[in-house]
Amino acid sequence: HKDRTSILEGVPNQLPSLLRAHRLQERAARVGFDWNHLNEALPKLDEEIAEFKESLKEEDSGKIEEELGDVFFMLVNISRFLGVNPDEALRKTISKFISRFRYIEEQAENAGRSLNDMTLEEMEMLWQEAKSQK
Numbered sequence: 001h002k003d004r005t006s007i008l009e010g011v012p013n014q015l016p017s018l019l020r021a022h023r024l025q026e027r028a029a030r031v032g033f034d035w036n037h038l039n040e041a042l043p044k045l046d047e048e049i050a051e052f053k054e055s056l057k058e059e060d061s062g063k064i065e066e067e068l069g070d071v072f073f074m075l076v077n078i079s080r081f082l083g084v085n086p087d088e089a090l091r092k093t094i095s096k097f098i099s100r101f102r103y104i105e106e107q108a109e110n111a112g113r114s115l116n117d118m119t120l121e122e123m124e125m126l127w128q129e130a131k132s133q134k
Contacts, residue, residue, distance in 0.1 A: 018086045021076040041078050048074045103130035
């Protein structure tokens with residue numbers, strides 16, 4: 001692979017975004033572009049979230065997308081640093097979301113109600129019930 005001009009080359013473009021970000025960050029970390037401690041990474045996450053919030057005030061959709069992408073990228077980098085597979089972490093959260101949302105649907109059905117007729121507060125109350133059952 002002498003032809004490569006960057007250590008980032010060779011990470012396939014068609015990989016899912018979380019995995020691709022993780023692989024690119026691993027490559028950068030190999031040459032020392034990484035933190036030594038988690039307490040160096042967390043302020044960077046706060047910084048990215050602050051920039052995202054600022055973009056919301058500007059109401060610039062391009063800037064909002066860019067800053068949200070930066071937040072995702074930072075979260076993947078922190079997960080890599082902690083040895084957590086970001087795809088697996090998200091997959092588990094999705095399963096948890098499905099389970100809790102199904103609880104809301106079942107409770108509504110048992111009460112003869114439609115979700116469309118329920119208030120957010122009513123659904124939130126059921127969400128909290130679902131959370132407490134774990």
